[in-house]
Amino acid sequence: MCGITGWWNSKSKIDHDLFYRMRDTLTHRGPDGFGSYFSADDKLALGHRRLSFLDLSDTGTQPLSNEDQTIWITINGEIYNYKELREDLVKQGHKFKSNTDSEVVIHAFEEWGMKMLDKLEGMFAFALWDEKNQKLFLARDRFGIKPLYYYFDNEQIIFASEIKAIIENKNIPREINKKSVSEYFIYRYIPSPNTIFNNIFKIEPAHYIEINSNLDIHKYEYHKFKFDNINASRKSITKKVDELVRRSVGIHIRSDVPVGSFLSGGYDSSLMVKYFSELKEGINTFSIGFDNWDKSEHKYAKIVSDKFKTNHKSEILGQESLDILDMLMYYYDEPIADISIIPTYQVSKLASENNKAVLSGEGADEFFAGYTWHRDYLWHVDKKQIRDSKKWGWELPINNFDIDSYSKAMAMGNFDKDELTELLHPDFHSNIPEDTSEFYRKFYDESLPIPKRFQFIDIKCFMGELVLTKVDRASMANSLEVRVPFLNKEISSLMLSLDQKVYYDKKKQKVLLRNILKKDLPKEIIERKKQGFTGPDDYYMDFDWYKNNLKNSELIKAKIINKKAVEKYLDEKDHWRLWKVAVLEKWYKKWLCQ
Structure with missing residues (x-):
């Protein structure tokens, strides 16, 4: 790199x-x-x-x-x-x-x-x-x-x-x-x-x-993803995926210096570590955990590490790690408000102290339909999801999941035109898009089956614009190369060619990867519910921190945002919108106030 x-x-x-x-x-x-x-x-x-x-x-x-x-x-x-x-x-x-x-x-x-x-x-x-x-x-x-x-x-x-x-x-x-x-x-x-x-x-x-x-x-x-709906037995495709991912891991560890791996205890990183440990003994693996959180992934990573006999290292984060956001803005010289920018930086820092390169599992959720919105919203609607629709404030019924529904699900602090008008200074109002889902709509292909429509948007938008950018900046800030075996031409081509029934199971996440891993890992790992690389909500709900960091806002002074909107978010304890404001504030101070 x-x-x-x-x-x-x-x-x-x-x-x-x-x-x-x-x-x-x-x-x-x-x-x-x-x-x-x-x-x-x-x-x-x-x-x-x-x-x-x-x-x-x-x-x-x-x-x-x-x-x-x-x-x-x-x-x-x-x-x-x-x-x-x-x-x-x-x-x-x-x-x-x-x-x-x-x-x-x-x-x-x-x-x-x-x-x-x-x-x-x-x-x-x-x-x-x-x-x-x-x-x-x-x-x-x-x-x-x-x-x-x-x-x-x-x-x-x-x-x-x-x-x-x-x-x-x-x-x-x-x-x-x-x-x-x-x-x-x-x-x-x-x-x-x-x-x-x-x-x-x-x-x-x-x-x-x-x-x-x-x-x-x-x-x-020069490249367009091609979709098909080929039906095949799940058993034969599981075998093919096993072969392709194993080969990709082998290719990705080619290096004249040692390579390690991130390990969360989820399917993606566990499968990579399984193949990696079969090719080389005693590899280094790395994870991040959070104080006082029963879902902290470092515990699950340790179980997988013990199974595959890796040399595992982990670090536990507390609230004080929010303070590195100022430093991170040097590396994120374009603002990005993903909530995992801090843990991604910290696990990269930990890995860089031991290796120059690591494997990571980006791409598996997109191509194997592993996100919660794939499982919960695109195939079947039950009572819980109807309750969730009320919680998220969706205007449309959840069983009519569409671009606007997707946009709200992805927002983590939704900003529609009205909300942007309230937040932004009038000088910015003429530049507010009429369609606040227009980037998603650019990749929305109604000729595809509904699940694949949103997988494609995930690939082009969420993964291609946010996830990979976050990982690149966090790793490169630590002079660490991150290699992503699931982002392989053969793997992506195979998965997009299949009928979704082959790789999707309502009750079992990423069923193809699960089938490969279930003979090696305990039920505690196999039955673990999918979670993102984020941390507990409380980590992002330190409202004293938001008050201290926004009380003399340069964005307000520069007539970019309105003070009343920020005060409203603080009063309503709207931590997701506050997080976006805080990240942009830190970025602005670093790149336009110095």
């Missing part, structure tokens, strides 16, 4: 010292080394901060080039099938100077052009410079595991793994995108391709952009 940055200026030469400072804001992503490339006319620069795993020698230093230095790359990520691709490329006559997966991408581009993206199995964000054709390519992996941002005006394009590298250049204006403020409160994140800043954008998952010498930008989507 690494940090990348670059700058192409059509009018003037690159300021080398400034570019080095921009590159080195990403040192936490790559503390093991650095490199830069400047074109002959000094108008293009590529930068790299290295976190090394394969070929630890200097031959792996980036940016890397082909033999005649006409193609250059700076890449963040891992290509897990690089050995197989390299063998094919050698047969085609390509010559390699390193043993890195990064160099494989260069030669793959020479052989197949950008169609090579279909062949890559891995997580990546890269910039590739084609000197002969004077073209720059910026690309992200199909799931959105690795980030890539860019700033564009008529004279230049600047890109980086994180926004902080771009705005280290003080000539880049830090102007808030007013619509993005509304979207932050609606979704807990700012959907691609926009960011919190005007004129700074995200490359969307499964996309690349091509920039020519006139700085014309052309965007392409």
